[in-house]
Amino acid sequence: MTAAPALSIQGLGFSYGAKRALDGVAFNLAPGAFCALLGPNGAGKSTLFSLMTRLFTTPEGRIEVMGHDLSRAPNAALATMGVVFQQTTLDPDLSVRRNLAYFAALHGIAGRDRDRRIDAVLDRLAMRARGNERARDLNGGHKRRVEIARALLHDPRVLLLDEATVGLDAATRGDITTHVHALAAEQGITVLWATHLTDEVLPDDRLLVLHQGRILADTTAAGFAPHGQLREAFLDLTGGAPHAAI
Numbered sequence: 001m002t003a004a005p006a007l008s009i010q011g012l013g014f015s016y017g018a019k020r021a022l023d024g025v026a027f028n029l030a031p032g033a034f035c036a037l038l039g040p041n042g043a044g045k046s047t048l049f050s051l052m053t054r055l056f057t058t059p060e061g062r063i064e065v066m067g068h069d070l071s072r073a074p075n076a077a078l079a080t081m082g083v084v085f086q087q088t089t090l091d092p093d094l095s096v097r098r099n100l101a102y103f104a105a106l107h108g109i110a111g112r113d114r115d116r117r118i119d120a121v122l123d124r125l126a127m128r129a130r131g132n133e134r135a136r137d138l139n140g141g142h143k144r145r146v147e148i149a150r151a152l153l154h155d156p157r158v159l160l161l162d163e164a165t166v167g168l169d170a171a172t173r174g175d176i177t178t179h180v181h182a183l184a185a186e187q188g189i190t191v192l193w194a195t196h197l198t199d200e201v202l203p204d205d206r207l208l209v210l211h212q213g214r215i216l217a218d219t220t221a222a223g224f225a226p227h228g229q230l231r232e233a234f235l236d237l238t239g240g241a242p243h244a245a246i
């Protein structure tokens with residue numbers, strides 16, 4: 001018997017006025033899957049994230065997180081979900097720990113439980129030693145790690161990351177990608193990792209290719225590009241210019 005999906009997207013559509021941004025998007029993610037959502041600029045990734053995080057309400061189709069319908073039971077669905085947005089959202093003047101404590105309060109987590117969870121997520125991202133530094137003093141990679149730690153504070157089962165490595169150098173991107181793959185492999189967290197960078201995708205990752213609002217491929221990276229030429233296969237499918245992806 002296969003496990004119920006951790007994330008289920010069915011018949012999702014969205015338009016900005018006359019502009020169709022998503023059309024018939026459907027996929028299921030099994031618990032503990034690491035899934036790369038690969039799409040060039042303008043593919044619809046941010047729109048999909050806005051729907052999954054309820055920034056926009058879903059006009060067409062259905063989103064279920066851990067069996068909770070996002071439209072009918074938004075609190076239950078969102079409680080199981082952690083999100084890292086493309087833009088950084090840390091308070092630069094607060095320390096790392098204060099940033100995390102603020103987020104914990106929003107989830108009703110306080111006292112010793114809060115402190116225990118903050119220690120655990122900082123350990124998880126190898127950031128405990130920097131807990132008392134102000135967010136503004138961290139480099140880009142460490143800021144991102146804190147945002148991932150923050151997204152894990154309430155023990156989500158599904159983690160969504162929208163271009164989480166944007167603006168980081170290759171070594172730091174590799175480091176963050178490794179950390180997030182480990183969350184799926186070691187803690188069974190279901191990860192949806194939106195990117196336009198093919199070097200962030202490992203051969204065994206589930207792969208969704210989104211282009212012009214539609215899912216063009218739903219397979220594994222190795223299945224999509226059996227000879228390891230993921231970048232070329234992606235550009236072939238999306239008709240992209242070579243500079244559109246790494």
Ligand SMILES: Nc1ncnc2c1ncn2[C@@H]1O[C@H](COP(=O)(O)OP(=O)(O)OP(=O)(O)O)[C@@H](O)[C@H]1O
Nearest residue numbers: 016019020021039040041042043044045046047048
């Ligand atoms: N507010 C808006 N009004 C009109 N069209 C929009 C709006 N936001 C996005 N779009 C269009 O919808 C489509 C999907 O955009 P979206 O931002 O979701 O793509 P994306 O894959 O996240 O791209 P990027 O990687 O550049 O952020 C694009 O054609 C974009 O131009």
